[in-house]
Amino acid sequence: MFTVFKTEKMGARFISVALLCLCGLSFSQGCDHQRQENLDFPGSDVAVLFSPDAEHCQYLCTQHPACLFFSFIRPDCTVDNRHFHCFLKSTPSGQPTVQVAKQGITSGFSLRSCHPDPKPCLSQVYQHVDFYGADYRQLFTADYEECQRACTHDPACQFFTFLTDDFTPEKYRYKCHLKFSWPVPRTPEVVAEAGVVSGFSHSGQSHEHLSTDCEGKLFPKTNLPGHDIESLLAASPEHCQTLCSAHPQCSYFSYVGNNFKCYLKNNMAEMVAKAEEGVTSGLPTHFCQLVNKCAMKTLEGINLPGSDLRFLLVNNAKACQKTCTEDPNCQFYTYTIADRRCYLKRVITMPAPPKVTKLANAVSGFSLRNCHY
Numbered sequence: 001m002f003t004v005f006k007t008e009k010m011g012a013r014f015i016s017v018a019l020l021c022l023c024g025l026s027f028s029q030g031c032d033h034q035r036q037e038n039l040d041f042p043g044s045d046v047a048v049l050f051s052p053d054a055e056h057c058q059y060l061c062t063q064h065p066a067c068l069f070f071s072f073i074r075p076d077c078t079v080d081n082r083h084f085h086c087f088l089k090s091t092p093s094g095q096p097t098v099q100v101a102k103q104g105i106t107s108g109f110s111l112r113s114c115h116p117d118p119k120p121c122l123s124q125v126y127q128h129v130d131f132y133g134a135d136y137r138q139l140f141t142a143d144y145e146e147c148q149r150a151c152t153h154d155p156a157c158q159f160f161t162f163l164t165d166d167f168t169p170e171k172y173r174y175k176c177h178l179k180f181s182w183p184v185p186r187t188p189e190v191v192a193e194a195g196v197v198s199g200f201s202h203s204g205q206s207h208e209h210l211s212t213d214c215e216g217k218l219f220p221k222t223n224l225p226g227h228d229i230e231s232l233l234a235a236s237p238e239h240c241q242t243l244c245s246a247h248p249q250c251s252y253f254s255y256v257g258n259n260f261k262c263y264l265k266n267n268m269a270e271m272v273a274k275a276e277e278g279v280t281s282g283l284p285t286h287f288c289q290l291v292n293k294c295a296m297k298t299l300e301g302i303n304l305p306g307s308d309l310r311f312l313l314v315n316n317a318k319a320c321q322k323t324c325t326e327d328p329n330c331q332f333y334t335y336t337i338a339d340r341r342c343y344l345k346r347v348i349t350m351p352a353p354p355k356v357t358k359l360a361n362a363v364s365g366f367s368l369r370n371c372h373y
Contacts, residue, residue: 035108041071041096044089050356052126052364054106057086059120062111063348065307066090069109075129075358077104084129084356118328120350122366130359131161134179136248144363147176152368155286156180156248158351159366167361181352184246185331188347190233190260193303197317198235198334202296202325214288216241223276224254227267234262235299235332237280245284254281304334307345314342 035054046066051057054072061067067088075083079102091097096107125144136156141147144162151157157178167173185200218237229249234240237255240262244250250264252271257278273281298317309329314320317335320342324330330344351366 031111031114032109033111033114035106037106038101038103039107040100040102040105041069041087041089041107042098042100044091044097045087046090047088049086049088050084050353051086052084052129052131052353052356053124054108055124056122057106058108058111059116059122059350060086060348060352061088061109062116063118063346063350064088065309065346067110068094069096069107071105071107074104074106079103080105083358112329115328117370118349119370121368121371122351123368123371125363125365127363128358128360129161129364130357130362131159131179131353131364132355132357134159134181134354135177136180137178139176139178140174141176142174144176144365147363148365148368150176151178151366154178154248154367155369156246157367158183159353159364161359161362161364164361164363179353180248181354182243182246183349183351184242185347185349186243187233187235187239187304187332188307189303189305190235191303191305192301194301195337196301196303196334197320197337198299198302198304198332199297199317199321199324200235200239200332201327201330202321203328212288214285214290216245216283216285216290218280218282219273220280221275221277222254222281223274223279224252224265224271224281225274226272227251227265228263229266230264232262232264233260235260235302235304236297237282238297240280241282241284242290244282245286245290247284248286250284252281252283254279304332304345307332307347309344309346311341311343313340315340 047064049060051060051072057070057072061070068090070089071087073080073082073085147160147162151160158181159179161177163172163175165173232243234243240253240255243262244253244264247264249266251266251268253265254263320333320335323342324333324344327344329346331346333345334343
């Protein structure tokens, strides 16, 4: 899970953001690809995640809604043992308040103003590194290249760890671990609130490997009890269906409307239904392109707090939705009717290992689906 920086409730929390918005983001340092080695930007942290290198950390900063700059502790650092930690940072000025020379730390800035590819090619392979956790499938392969190919050809796989022929214990040698992180937006909070309208970008999450469209299946007033593998917040049954469709182990789901809980379930043996008011259940679509009713649906009386990129003034919710769709960084939005504020929002959806550690004779890396050679 990500360590997420949480702001105050909608209102006062937006004062500093509003000042920046009204000033036209005048603090922006422009597009700065450079990463500065052996330099630390201490303090001003908004989130702490794991990364295998500074480039990946910079991409995490770019996709995080609040991050403006970062510091990454490299595995060769001798003055700080928090190796592979990626510190995402922000200040009102957009610049670090302190810069300190420190061996083994690399720092830099968000690439958001550079308009980077939202699905970056992560081709680097990491020797003696484990992407710990997030496994959903294991197999044996001849080498790490074959393991990476298995990951690349599995639509659910985001990254992998392979155990080489020198790994100890011997019985785990040649084992390839395929791993998952969320490629679709998850809403950190969902709140019922009068006078607001929320929704998702209509640009959607298309999958190049899926050529057939389908609508999936929903069962209103139906619960599929038990067999939960994960509980998430979702803005609608359609959003819950999108989450289930993205998860490689989700057999079906149940969505509880009064608390916005989306229960992902795994049971390939049977599906026992129970009539229940206020619950919608359904099936995922793993092998076709889900027609994104989640994106098209307008959610009246629903607030999606936090994760704000910026806000602007527009005349109505339709204009807010259009603005979100046209902004490549925006994944979802909330529009407040009384003050006409349109809050554009996003979360991290790039491959992100939950933990990165040193491990002798392990090789880790990412799917190459986004690499077009």
